Amino acid sequence: MANKPLDIILAEDDEDDRFFFKEAIEKVKIKTDLTMVNDGVELMEYLKNPENGKPHVVFLDLNMPRKGGIECLEEIRANKEYNDVTIVIYSTSASDNDIEETFVKGANIYIRKPNDFKILQKVISEVLSINWQYHTSGLNKEHFVLSI
Amino acid sequence: MKIPATQLRVILVTIVAVISLIFLILLYGITYEHISSTLSTSNKLMHANNVEIELEKLISQLKYAETAQRGFIMTHDSTFLRPFMKSRAEIESCFAHLHSLLAKDVVQLKHLKLLEQTVNSRYDLLVHNLEGAGQKVVVPHDLKAKLEKGNKKLESSIQIMNDMITYQDESLRTLEKKHIESIINTPIIYFTIVVITLIIFTFLIYKLDKERKKLIRMNDELIITNQSFVHAEELAGLGNWRHNFQDNKFTFSDNFYALLGLTPGEKELNLHTFLQMVHPSDRLDVINVFRNAYRNYQPFVLSYRIHSKENRLKYIKSIGRIINDNNNQRYLIGINMDITELVTSNKQLEMKNRKLELFNADLASFNYVASHDLQAPLRKIQMFISRLNEVELPNVSSLGKDYLKRIHASAAHMQILINDLLMFSRTNAGNKKFELTNINKILHHAKEELTLQIEEKEAEIISDDLPVINAIPYQLQQLFINLISNSIKFTSEGTKPVITINCELVGKEFIAPEEEFPSESFYKITFTDNGIGFETLYSEKIFNLLFRLHDKMSYPGSGIGLAICKKIVENHNGIIEAWSEPNKGSKFFIYLPANLS
Numbered sequence: 094m095a096n097k098p099l100d101i102i103l104a105e106d107d108e109d110d111r112f113f114f115k116e117a118i119e120k121v122k123i124k125t126d127l128t129m130v131n132d133g134v135e136l137m138e139y140l141k142n143p144e145n146g147k148p149h150v151v152f153l154d155l156n157m158p159r160k161g162g163i164e165c166l167e168e169i170r171a172n173k174e175y176n177d178v179t180i181v182i183y184s185t186s187a188s189d190n191d192i193e194e195t196f197v198k199g200a201n202i203y204i205r206k207p208n209d210f211k212i213l214q215k216v217i218s219e220v221l222s223i224n225w226q227y228h229t230s231g232l233n234k235e236h237f238v239l240s241i
Numbered sequence: 242m243k244i245p246a247t248q249l250r251v252i253l254v255t256i257v258a259v260i261s262l263i264f265l266i267l268l269y270g271i272t273y274e275h276i277s278s279t280l281s282t283s284n285k286l287m288h289a290n291n292v293e294i295e296l297e298k299l300i301s302q303l304k305y306a307e308t309a310q311r312g313f314i315m316t317h318d319s320t321f322l323r324p325f326m327k328s329r330a331e332i333e334s335c336f337a338h339l340h341s342l343l344a345k346d347v348v349q350l351k352h353l354k355l356l357e358q359t360v361n362s363r364y365d366l367l368v369h370n371l372e373g374a375g376q377k378v379v380v381p382h383d384l385k386a387k388l389e390k391g392n393k394k395l396e397s398s399i400q401i402m403n404d405m406i407t408y409q410d411e412s413l414r415t416l417e418k419k420h421i422e423s424i425i426n427t428p429i430i431y432f433t434i435v436v437i438t439l440i441i442f443t444f445l446i447y448k449l450d451k452e453r454k455k456l457i458r459m460n461d462e463l464i465i466t467n468q469s470f471v472h473a474e475e476l477a478g479l480g481n482w483r484h485n486f487q488d489n490k491f492t493f494s495d496n497f498y499a500l501l502g503l504t505p506g507e508k509e510l511n512l513h514t515f516l517q518m519v520h521p522s523d524r525l526d527v528i529n530v531f532r533n534a535y536r537n538y539q540p541f542v543l544s545y546r547i548h549s550k551e552n553r554l555k556y557i558k559s560i561g562r563i564i565n566d567n568n569n570q571r572y573l574i575g576i577n578m579d580i581t582e583l584v585t586s587n588k589q590l591e592m593k594n595r596k597l598e599l600f601n602a603d604l605a606s607f608n609y610v611a612s613h614d615l616q617a618p619l620r621k622i623q624m625f626i627s628r629l630n631e632v633e634l635p636n637v638s639s640l641g642k643d644y645l646k647r648i649h650a651s652a653a654h655m656q657i658l659i660n661d662l663l664m665f666s667r668t669n670a671g672n673k674k675f676e677l678t679n680i681n682k683i684l685h686h687a688k689e690e691l692t693l694q695i696e697e698k699e700a701e702i703i704s705d706d707l708p709v710i711n712a713i714p715y716q717l718q719q720l721f722i723n724l725i726s727n728s729i730k731f732t733s734e735g736t737k738p739v740i741t742i743n744c745e746l747v748g749k750e751f752i753a754p755e756e757e758f759p760s761e762s763f764y765k766i767t768f769t770d771n772g773i774g775f776e777t778l779y780s781e782k783i784f785n786l787l788f789r790l791h792d793k794m795s796y797p798g799s800g801i802g803l804a805i806c807k808k809i810v811e812n813h814n815g816i817i818e819a820w821s822e823p824n825k826g827s828k829f830f831i832y833l834p835a836n837l838s
Contacts, residue, residue: 185620
């Protein structure tokens, strides 16, 4: 069980960002199984498809075409089945409004997209090594935004 | 108005007038009494005189008869008999006269009866003597006795008459005495009454004159007040009107007409003609309000539109209510106010507000664009540079490496610029929610944010215990971050930055006595560092947007940090100042209001 890879989904419309993320997560020591979708609609379709298993962590970009990250967050959190899915907001924006809103709507952590590849690696590794099953209970706003 | 005092004065004047009237009636009564008493005295005098005259007449007739008798006896000439007979008739008429004169006087009547008897017996005697003288020869001795007897009768008659005259005189004297007594008092009484009446009248006239002058003064004041009122109405765009319920008469002030674009009295105004000038869509509202006022005596406040005579649309605000005056007349009084300017300026303000809101929304979307869309490509450039540096560096020439380094620096600078500009615009608009803020905590968070820089430069931050103030927490935190990071940044190489933060409470006169500040006392927070400092002459300019003192290579920065600081302090109704000299460190002074509300 311990060696079973973490199921991870990245919802991100920007090709470059998907590329960086893929490269970075491959370099992280934790075993992962990464699925990438281009927008919110695709994400929700993927999640609803019974053939796909329930992911462990969803990385969610906020600004996407068709369906944005906030909408996806609402839909996921509205579904009891996905209560224990960790949702990581992965956004360029660091506006207080976005942080506040995503926190209130039940995201687990907020990452601002870094501008250095090394930092990106560090961030992903940090997020994935948190044992979310124990961490969720101690959620508070002070630690919501991950600062590296 | 001093209505009670005025009424009191009216009552006083009335009382005085009534008193003087009573005195006048008294005067008339006394005068009448005196005149009638004088009249009766003189009547009585005349009466007494008449009695005396009659009595004198009687005596003279008796004597006349005596003389005639003697003449006849001596001469036997019958011509003497005629006067005798005539005297008899005169005496009869005298008695008759006396009877009527003395009819009311009991004492005199007794006297008169006695006199009548005496006179009659004397006459009988005379007649007897005359008969005797006519028939036979007169015996001298007999005649003498008869004449003596006659004389005696005459004397006693005269005696009675004298008594009567004496009595009459006496009663006259007492009457006169009484009359004189009363007449002596008369002038004194007259004089007193006249003087008192004069005094009262003078008082009355004085009072009336005072009242009159007061009335004139009040009238003058009323005229002036009225004039001021007319001007006030003009200035304030007010017009007043009233409707008397009893005579159904409408009264309008001059400016009421002016509000309707009319000259005073130009047009017969009443409810009907007024309603015709009201904007058709508002007419029903106005009618309802008036109906309610007339039927249920409800006061009203109402805004509506009218078309003035020159066909200008005006906004009018009306208030009205029912009142009763002192004479129990019922009025509907009202004031109309021209609120056109207010309404139009309100509308303009609303429009401007809407524009401002739109502008703000634009700004907010710009912020978002700046924060997201502008940063995303930049971030990717930086990301690729970091990848190049990591993976491809061995394949790049030294010149290429230098270019890479410069691209990296430029991208970093652009990132700072974007972030700082965004921060600056956020401190401009943003939500400015003030709350009680412990500055110690703010400093703690600021230090956390700056951990990297602090550790890198081994900076030391020493601070007093800081107070709790009413502030916008995230802005205050930004202020502390900017100031501390500035101090750390502008330190010469090889020097460990030492930043001291002091705090003291000062009065408002300490900072700017002439200016209006919402707080009486301020916290003066001083940031002192051991950095490179700057020329004193720049101590104001450094707060200007995009102002820089150093080139980007030696001290990278956007030139926005201190401008943000200034904006934040101004948002808190405070002041920020700086003092420095090259190589002597810098001091930044922040004054923040100490009041907690």
